[in-house]
Amino acid sequence: MGKSQKKRSMRRHNPMRVPDSHLEKGLASASTSSSKTEAILPIIQKMESADAGERKWACVAVSNLIYNDPSTRRLLQGKNIVGVLINRLSDGEEEVVVEAAGALRNLCIDGGYDICAEMYNKNIIAPLQTFIPKISDTLSQFLESPKNAPEGAQKVVYEFADNVITILWCLSETSNKALNAVNQLALIPFLMSFLASRDQLPVTTVTSAAQCLYVLTDDNQPAIDDVRANLGYAPTLLEIAKSFSGPADPKGKSPAAEERTITLRVLACGILRNVSPLPPPSAAALVDLEKEVLLPVLGPVASSVSLLEASDAVQAIIQRQTEEPHIEKSPGKGVPKSDHRTPEEQELERIEARLRAVQLALEILTGVCATLPDPEAGEEADNNDDEVEVDGEQDDDAMDDGEDAPMAQEDAAPNGTSAPSSASSFLPTLLQPLLSLIQPTPLSFAPPNASSPHSPPGNSGFASPDVTAPQSPQ
Structure with missing residues (x-):
């Protein structure tokens, strides 16, 4: 169990x-x-x-x-x-x-x-x-x-x-x-419409819709039932997670477009896991969610960054901002200042977006690990099988049930809830990336009574936040 x-x-x-x-x-x-x-x-x-x-x-x-x-x-x-x-x-x-x-x-x-x-x-x-x-x-x-x-x-x-x-x-x-x-x-159809039309919409808006959907389907049965009820939703989410190339980024203006694309794939994985097991007759119900989707997508994301390198890059940017402060021209009396970001602010946003994608991937992987079986449970099951074989006095129906048990486990595997072997074999490969992520960096502990050196992305204007949230919410 x-x-x-x-x-x-x-x-x-x-x-x-x-x-x-x-x-x-x-x-x-x-x-x-x-x-x-x-x-x-x-x-x-x-x-x-x-x-x-x-x-x-x-x-x-x-x-x-x-x-x-x-x-x-x-x-x-x-x-x-x-x-x-x-x-x-x-x-x-x-x-x-x-x-x-x-x-x-x-x-x-x-x-x-x-x-x-x-x-x-x-x-x-x-x-x-x-x-x-x-x-x-x-x-x-x-x-x-x-x-x-x-x-x-x-x-x-x-x-x-x-x-x-x-x-x-x-x-x-x-x-x-x-x-x-x-x-x-009843937001589910509204939010899914953004994901379905992702190739024609800005990546920021699509990512916000996915983030909201991820939060709503997190242990929230009404939203989970709404996603399961529409047979077209799960294939859309699978397509985003497995073979997604990225939504529209008009004129390539977004400095964190690649990071948001990664975040969107991770969010699709999270939504799928939130609503699994998917009911038949959806073709997505036949997919081994952990083996074919979650682990292949989330594993590389979790190991895609070096916290020390990210910390060094942030400190270098902050030092550059201190030595060469950006002077913005006054827009005039009664006119709000521009929300355009400097190249340094855009680079900080890009780094933060990637780190938040890693954080979200780790959150979902934690859920995968939390549902793996205990080794003791497997040993106990083996002992029970030995007892049945030695006893040999059970009736035919009981023996038939025992023969069908392995098949039942195989049938349950596509949803990733009863066949942990793929996850168990993959998780050790995450050991080294996880060990590196727990190492503190110079930015791990902010100085007391000091404001953030980098404000939240999109805290002015309309830029969409990344995970995870509002910021989250998820």
């Missing part, structure tokens, strides 16, 4: 956030430690302005102000910024709605469980629910007639979809109440 996998007592939130546990509690301490206190009130006032341009500016300014700055985020929370932004999701101007969703998405990543819980309590689900069919309809039109859709309009819709999906992903990892509310939205 296999080991029972221990489930997490609390769902994992997207880990991409600036740690703020070292800060003192309370608005007074936040006001003292924040350098942007004077900017808070004008932003709150412009949120309610009659001018749509000012409302849009205020939403963008929120993302800029919380950039690697938990003190300012706490000040904004004290001014009910979450409630104000949720109200802006019902704004009459589409640009304001898009920017408000982006600000809320960044707050989800930056604030963790507490701010996601506040969003849920202030009924963010209601406006998000109205966006899902609108996004689906618009994407369908773009995919059917891409030449008739301006590139700028497509970019806005893809980014907006990314923001909405990421918020739902983070909410799903907040509490059981929030997860149940997300389940009521």
Whole structure:
């Protein structure tokens, strides 16, 4: 009998956030430690302005102000910024709605469980629910007639979809109440549509959809049943995991496109494992999931990086930034600063994306290891077989059952739940990579009371986060 996998007592939130546990509690301490206190009130006032341009500016300014700055985020929370932004999701101007969703998405990543819980309590689900069919309809039109859709309009819709999906992903990892509310939205067909059309969509948006799906299918029976019920979903996930070449990366602008492609394959493996065993008559049910998919994909990913080399590269980039600081031209009064990243920031994002892919692969492999049988169980079974053979007094039916047992084990093997031999033989090859990954590096222990040298990817603008999360959530 296999080991029972221990489930997490609390769902994992997207880990991409600036740690703020070292800060003192309370608005007074936040006001003292924040350098942007004077900017808070004008932003709150412009949120309610009659001018749509000012409302849009205020939403963008929120993302800029919380950039690697938990003190300012706490000040904004004290001014009910979450409630104000949720109200802006019902704004009459589409640009304001898009920017408000982006600000809320960044707050989800930056604030963790507490701010996601506040969003849920202030009924963010209601406006998000109205966006899902609108996004689906618009994407369908773009995919059917891409030449008739301006590139700028497509970019806005893809980014907006990314923001909405990421918020739902983070909410799903907040509490059981929030997860149940997300389940009521019946998101599985919506999310799978992005994966099915991956060749025509940006890699960031597709990866966010996969991340949200991974989180929703993690020990969540309603979502698992929805995936199993559609015979077309499992083949799509298998295709992504086994032979996926990468979704669209318009003009090759994404510095972490390759890393996101790897992450997407890993996420597909995780989703498949979450929903296994797949029921017949799906052809995917005949696939030995561990032997043919999980181990061949996840093993190379887990051994694909050297933490010491990554640490040295990060330190070199940070040193270069210190010696040659990037000076950005002022965009002018009343205009939010650009969210364009420097080459150094893009390289840091690429390294972080690869490390998060490794982290996710290890998480899934841990689940595989947790369900392997105990050696003692196998020895006990062998002893029982010997006793049956020596006794020789069982009736014919019992003997027939014994003869059929090996065949039953073979039949159970395709789903990777009862035939551990392939996993058992493969896992020793991971020993050396795992030993290297547990070795601390100079960046393993951040100095106390210091802010992160690299803010979470996508903490301004619309760039999609990588695993794992909101950041996760998964």
